[in-house]
Structure formats: structure tokens, C-alpha cells
Amino acid sequence: MNFSVGSEQPAEVVVDLCWESDEQPISGIELRPHARSRGAVTWFYSRGQQPHDLIVGLGPEEGISADRVREAAGNAARAIHKEGFKTVTVRLDRLVKQLTSSARAKPAAGAPTSAAACEAADTPSGAAVRGAISSASTMPGSPAAASTTAEAVVTAWAEGWLLGSYTFDLYKSKKEARTVEQLHIVASAADSEDSAEERALEQAVKLAFIRAEGTMLARDLCNEPPNVLHPESLVERVEEHFAHRPVGIRIYRDEALEQLQMNGLLTVGLGSRYKPALIELTYATDPQLPLITLVGKGITFDMGGMNVKTGRDLSDARFDMGGACAVLGAMDIISRSGIPANVTALIATADNMPDANAFVPSTVISYPNGLTVQVGNTDAEGRLVLADALLHAGRLGAQEIIDIATLTGNVGQALGLKIAGAWGDRPFVEALAAIGEENGDRIWPMPLIDDYEELLHSDYADMNNMSPIPYGGAIVAALFLRRFVDKSARWVHIDMANTVQSKAAKGYYTAGATGYGARLLADFVSARARLAADTGSPEG
Numbered sequence: 067m068n069f070s071v072g073s074e075q076p077a078e079v080v081v082d083l084c085w086e087s088d089e090q091p092i093s094g095i096e097l098r099p100h101a102r103s104r105g106a107v108t109w110f111y112s113r114g115q116q117p118h119d120l121i122v123g124l125g126p127e128e129g130i131s132a133d134r135v136r137e138a139a140g141n142a143a144r145a146i147h148k149e150g151f152k153t154v155t156v157r158l159d160r161l162v163k164q165l166t167s168s169a170r171a172k173p174a175a176g177a178p179t180s181a182a183a184c185e186a187a188d189t190p191s192g193a194a195v196r197g198a199i200s201s202a203s204t205m206p207g208s209p210a211a212a213s214t215t216a217e218a219v220v221t222a223w224a225e226g227w228l229l230g231s232y233t234f235d236l237y238k239s240k241k242e243a244r245t246v247e248q249l250h251i252v253a254s255a256a257d258s259e260d261s262a263e264e265r266a267l268e269q270a271v272k273l274a275f276i277r278a279e280g281t282m283l284a285r286d287l288c289n290e291p292p293n294v295l296h297p298e299s300l301v302e303r304v305e306e307h308f309a310h311r312p313v314g315i316r317i318y319r320d321e322a323l324e325q326l327q328m329n330g331l332l333t334v335g336l337g338s339r340y341k342p343a344l345i346e347l348t349y350a351t352d353p354q355l356p357l358i359t360l361v362g363k364g365i366t367f368d369m370g371g372m373n374v375k376t377g378r379d380l381s382d383a384r385f386d387m388g389g390a391c392a393v394l395g396a397m398d399i400i401s402r403s404g405i406p407a408n409v410t411a412l413i414a415t416a417d418n419m420p421d422a423n424a425f426v427p428s429t430v431i432s433y434p435n436g437l438t439v440q441v442g443n444t445d446a447e448g449r450l451v452l453a454d455a456l457l458h459a460g461r462l463g464a465q466e467i468i469d470i471a472t473l474t475g476n477v478g479q480a481l482g483l484k485i486a487g488a489w490g491d492r493p494f495v496e497a498l499a500a501i502g503e504e505n506g507d508r509i510w511p512m513p514l515i516d517d518y519e520e521l522l523h524s525d526y527a528d529m530n531n532m533s534p535i536p537y538g539g540a541i542v543a544a545l546f547l548r549r550f551v552d553k554s555a556r557w558v559h560i561d562m563a564n565t566v567q568s569k570a571a572k573g574y575y576t577a578g579a580t581g582y583g584a585r586l587l588a589d590f591v592s593a594r595a596r597l598a599a600d601t602g603s604p605e606g
Contacts, residue, residue, distance in 0.1 A: 068248050069224055069275075071267040074155060075250045080117045081142050081156040086126045093119055105137070105573070107145045117155070120145060130165070133506040135222040140230025140574030147231060147244050155250045158223060162216045162253050216253045216263070217270040223251065224274030229574035229581075232282055234289040276402045280588065281581035283307070284388075284395030288566065288579035292367035292384050296340040297415040300366060300387075304345055304394065304413070311401045314348035326458065327434040330450035331416055333441075337371060337424025338417035344455060345413035347394075349401050355408040355598055359464035360397070360587055361455045363448045363471035364390030364415030371418045371444030372426050385579060386448070388566035389471035390415060392583025399588035406595045410462055414451035418444070430527050433457065437549060440524040442532030448473050449531055449543055453550040460552030466494070467551060468590070470560040470583050476539035478564030480512075486565045486582070487512040489544035490558040498558060498590055506574075507586035509560060518542055 082092045086102045101108040104125025112118050122138045124130065139156075146154055227249065233242045253267055287295065287303070295303070301317055308315055319341055323332055328344060335342030345364075368386035369375060375383065390413045397411045429441040431450065435457055439450065448471050459467050477487045488495045488509040495511045502508040521533040521542045529549065533542040544559045551557045565582040568575040 067244075067246055069251065069271045070248070071220065071251045071253060071271060072264055074157070074252050077117055077153040077155040077248070077250060078151045079120055079146055079149075079154045081120045081122060081146075081154060083122050083124050083138060083158070083161050085124055092121060095119060095121065097121060104134070105141060107141050109145070109149075118151070124161075127164075127168075132218060132222040132504050135161075135219055136226030136229070136506060137573035139223045139226030141572075143227045143230040143246070144571060146246055150243065150245045152245055152247045153250075154246055154248065155252060156223065158216075158219050158251060158253045162219050165219065166215045214263075214266070217266055220251055220253050220267050220270040221274045221277070224249075224271045225278045226574040228274065228278035229281060230571075230576070232285060232576050234286065234576075234578055237291070273403070277399055277585055277588070280395040280399035280402070281584045283398050284391035284581035284584045285579040287394065288385055288388055288391045288581070290384070292417075295384075295387075296366050296417060297335070297338070297342055297364070298340045300364060300390075300413075300415050301343050301345060304347070307394075308347060308397070308401070311398075312349060312351070313397065313401050314346075314350075316346040316348075318344040318346065326454075327432075328454040328458070329431050329433060330439075330452075330454040331414055333425045333429065333431050334365075334371070334418055334447045334451055335416035337419040337421035340366075340417055342414075342416035342451070344458065345411075345415065346458075347397050347411040347413075348409070349397060349411075350408045351404075352406045352595075353408055355406070355595065356465040357463055358407070358409045358466045358468070358591055358594065359459040359462065360393045360409065360411045361452060361459060361467060361469035362390035362393035362411070362413050363387070363452055363469075363473065364413045365418055365448060365451070365472075366415060368418045368445070368447070369420055371447060372420050372424050373443050373445040374420050375445065382567065385566045386418075386472050387415070388562055388579065388582065389469070389473075389560075391579070391581070392470050392562070392587060395581055395584025396587035396591070399584060400591055403588070403592070405588075405592050406599070407591050409591055410459070410464065412455040412458060414455040416447075416451055418447045433550070435550065437529065438527040440527035440530045442524075442530040442534075446531045446543075449546050452547055456547060456550040460555065464552070464555050466594075467555050467557045468494075468498075468560065468587060469547065469558075470562055470587070472563040472566050473543050473561045474540040474563055476536075476543075477512075477561040480540065481510055481564060483564050484508060485510050486560050486562040487540055488558055488560050489514050489541070490548075491556040494556055494558050497593065498560075498586065501589045501593065502586055505585045505589055507565075507582055507584075509586070512544070513541065514544060514548065515541055516545075519545055522546055 084092050084102050103123045106123035108121045110119040122142050235241045331342040365386040368383045393411045431439045485508045489512050499509050522529040524530040540561050547559050562582050568580050571577055
């Protein structure tokens, strides 16, 4: 489909947005309170040649965010596709005007406006990253921190529309209809003829495509059935996808894994006919910048190994590669956006299957940092393969490490299904949380309780991969990973087991994989690069 921006154009459908507090008619239409509520989508059909009206509720003006705009766009997209219309005009100009006026009247509270001020206010530099996040909807390649409200709103709307229109119907004989061919966005005053502004808004749309397509790459990979996507085919897809990008690719398999003593991967992969691998992607436009390493858990199907999962529906076990998908989606966004960065992605991929050759409980795994791990439960395999990747990040000289994984069901019991948990370097956790509030990949800072280290005790190895009690499992998993992180590196662990999928279509999510984490990680790298540019220091 085609997107365009400019003054209002004829279309079959006109989309208007409204606040919960709007009591004046919208496009001449008086709205009942429920039609103004957040998530509401209300049709007003025309009987003549006039366009149909779709009114989309934004909810209260307080706390409006780019993510609320994305949510509205996703709801609108599905409603219009369902009706079969082909041309749409969406009026964002009123929203842009209101937000711009509000920003002028009330400066944003919170972090200092300049990166330098942040540095003076708080250290280490992770705290300064928070200040560099003027909007999670802006990234280098668009006007970055100086981008206008109109650009941020247009990017958010286009992004939400694309993500809300997403469908994974590759294996359906009857495809889901996606009928809209032309979406026209009105984001400024009707009499505006500012060509520079129009070009900037067109760039905002292009940015939305990059961000949405990176997220949809993550969704596609995660949604694939396990008979199609396994460790070996994942390697092939990654090589094919990034072959023509400014990204270096290196694959560690077989003897290469043995030479690096990646015994976690080698052990977990024993039960599958598909060999495990470590995928290394490098994007380094500026090697002087701190090396950020993104680590993703890529268990393409998790049966639990010999501690076989007993759930009635195990098809969701394909989502256990959600962390890897997030990292790959982020690298897609980063490499296409031209962000100045020094980033390495590490994907630890394997299957965790029961088999005559599979590893069993009480197995002891030796790691090259000298630690030995007793396997208390083969279904706690994610931390075993992540340990290899974290050690490799240290070998590469990573200064900042973010690992992301569907690691524990325990995190969902604590935070529900919409917020991931994050542990580690506090300023960087807070920086990620600030980004997530804007882009919808929300996280919550979680504690690393040293007293819980005793729950990793083993009678005949340095540590156990499983706590003996069912409480605090997500914290214990984070403590396990911490033992494999280079002490000189700043580190954050994100447990996204609860946010990897959506059971139903709502907002810009559709049923299936969410693509959680792709935009979160890309936006963090962007903010980090912006901070370095603002301060003139590669260390931020």
C-alpha cells in the first residue's frame, strides 16, 4: 500500500481522532461518551457521495503518548480492512496542533533536555541516555532530537497502522483481506504549503516503515512453525536476510563451538537432529563508540528436554525464541536506519527436545570461565545457552550488554502480560524503561537480591540452574546470568516470557507473536548514539 502526506485528499473513508473530554462535534458529528473512550472505533456511514467517517477514541488527554497513537492506528486499520475500503484519509492535524500547544504551554517534566545536563546531573552515562530520549519515535535518519511533534505523531500513526494490519497467513489457503491501497495523512494546517515540512513528514513515514518492518520480521520468525524454523534454518534465514546489509555475519557451529567451549549450547542441543549455533552479527559504522552487545535466546522449540513440558497446548513453545527475534528485528531497524553505532548481536540457538541423546537432570556442564553448573531441570535451558553468549560478549570486549529472553513464567506472575522485567545496571534499566513507556515495549525495574544467591546452591557443582523453591524464580535466573557477565561491562537482563505473544488482536498487536523488544533495543542504541553525538564523546 501507499502512504502520502499533505493537505486533505478525497477518499472513501475519513478518520478523525477524539479525546475523552471532547464535547464539541467532530466533523459535525456529536459523539456519545463511549465513542470517545480509549480504543473505541465508531462508524458513521454516508448514504451519498460523501466519505464515510470513522471516529477513533484516544481516551483522556492526560498521559497521551506516541504509543496511544499507535494503538489508535492499529484499531483503525483493522476496522477499515474489515469493511473492504481502499482509500483512506486520516486527520492528525488537530491532534498535532493540540499537542504542540500543550508542549509550549507546559515544558516536559523529568529528565534534563540536553545530554550534557544529564551528564552533570547523574552518572554513569546510562542516566544520561534517559535525557537523550526526547521521543522514542525519533531516530537518526529523521531529524532526531529536533524532530517536530508532527513528525513524531506521523511516525507513530504509520507504525501503528502497519503493525495493526499485520497478519501471519503464510500457510492459509485463504488469505486475510488487507484492502487499503492508499492512506493519506493530514498532519498540518490545510493551507500549509511548506515543502520542507512535507518532506520531513514523508521521512517520518519512511522511518515508520523501517521500524514496523523490523518488528514484523521479529513476528514472522517467532510465528513460524517448528517444522519450518529450527536452528539450522534460522541460520540460513539470518544469512539471507542480512546478506545485503552493512552487517558482518559469523556463524559458530560444531568444532567452532567446541573450540570456544560453548558447552551450554552443545549440551542443550544434544536432543535435536538440528545442530545448535551461535550467530554473531556486527554493525559498526563508528568503532570508536562503546561496543553494545545484544544477546538473544533462540530456542526455536522448547519441549523442556527430558523434563518434558506437560501443558495441553505446547504449540506456544515455538515462541521461546522471542529474545532472538527481538535482537534480529532490532538489528534490521538499526542497519536500515543508518544509526551511527557499534553493535554486535549474539543469538544462541538450539532446540530443547527429549531424545535418547538428550542431556538429563544432574548433568554437570563446565564453562570456560571456570564455573560448573549442575542441571537441576532441563527445562531451565535458556540460561545455559545465554551463559555461553554472555561469556562470548566478554571476549569481544563488550562495554554494554543487554540480554533478552523468554526465560521464566515467573516474571508474568509478577508483572502480568504487558510489561517485561529488567535487572542489572540501574541507570540503563531506567533508560530502557523510559523508552518503553513511549514505544510500548514496556519494562519494569526488578531487584537483584544477593541473599537469593543461596538458591543457586549445588552439592556437587559450583551452582545449580534451578532454584529448589518456586518463588522468586525470575530473580534467581537473573542472578545465574550475572555470574557470566564480565565485571567491567554494564549489563541489563530482560525477561520477556510474558510479553512475547498476544492472544487476541488489540491496538497494534495481532494474535500471535508481538515482536516485543525489537523497537526497544533499536531505540536504546539510537539514544546511545545520539548521546555520544551531543556530548562529542564516544563514552557518552
